[in-house]
Amino acid sequence: MSNISSLPKALQSLVEQLSRLPGVGKRSAERLALALLQWPDEHLGRLAEDLRLLHERIKSCRCCGNYSEQELCPLCSSSSRRRELLCVVESAVQISVIERSQAFQGLYHVLGGKLSPLNGKGPQDLRIKELAERLDQGGIAELIIATSPDMEGEATAHYLAEEFAHLPITISRIASGIPAGADLSHADAATLGLAMHGRRNMKHGEAQSGEEQLGYVR
Ligand SMILES: [Zn+2]
Incomplete structure (x- = not known):
């Protein structure tokens, strides 16, 4: 060498x-x-x-924060996505991982990180206000929180669940099929697909079949 x-x-x-x-x-x-x-x-x-x-x-999509060459990313401007499902991710990289899993047909919202008091990252540093605005516009039935299963990701998920608990929507968390502490950007598509299908309702703490919610089981 x-x-x-x-x-x-x-x-x-x-x-x-x-x-x-x-x-x-x-x-x-x-x-x-x-x-x-x-x-x-x-x-x-x-x-x-x-x-x-x-x-x-490469810019950020005006709506979801995904990487995009246009003002709106291809997902936000697609007519074939399920607009009643909104999946919250930490970074735009995670969108492509979930898309590869083909387990989700809804829209996304990029937070731009996770809550991290030690690093001085609070709610005002994430795109939570933009998320609230999207939810206020109505039409969303389920908010799926897909932050990483590490301490900060879990804290962020709970913060969001509380913040939007008053809304008449289902708030769910992807299943812990992903190893605790793992960074979702590096999760493989199959694992993420399973995590998405087995997501749990955060409002009642009970397991819900993601497949039922996604309308695969009729
Ligand atoms: Zn978008």
Whole structure:
């Protein structure tokens, strides 16, 4: 294994940038940088352009907070989604995981994190006001809270359940099929699908068949 310091400065700099990515250590970053060095200029140019325009092209959906190139994301503007079901997630990344599971046909709401008093993150730092506005508009029958099964995710779920307890809607929590403490961004689609189907009603504490609620069982 070559030492990073033996690389030319430009490559060292690239290795440093790549190693900021999640799951990429210095060694992998070096391998990636050397692989990029073999790419033709045309491909490197396209990558550079994609990176340069990333923030300009990808915005937050005005309604749900999902990543989107339009003002409204494809899910919010779709006519085939079940608009009476609203699933609350911490980050937009989790939407694509749930979508891959194909266990949910409703709409989403991205909170932009979870309650974390130790890190100074309170309710006002999350998109809870926007969620309240969406619920106030009516038409939503069930709010499904899919925050992570760690301490902060659970605290956030309970906060939301209390905050909206007065509304005539079902408030449910995805099942704990996901290992406690797991970050939902890295959960596999099958696990998340099971968690979605086995969700529980938070208002009464009883288990409810998600499949029944989703209308699969008639
Ligand atoms: Zn959207």
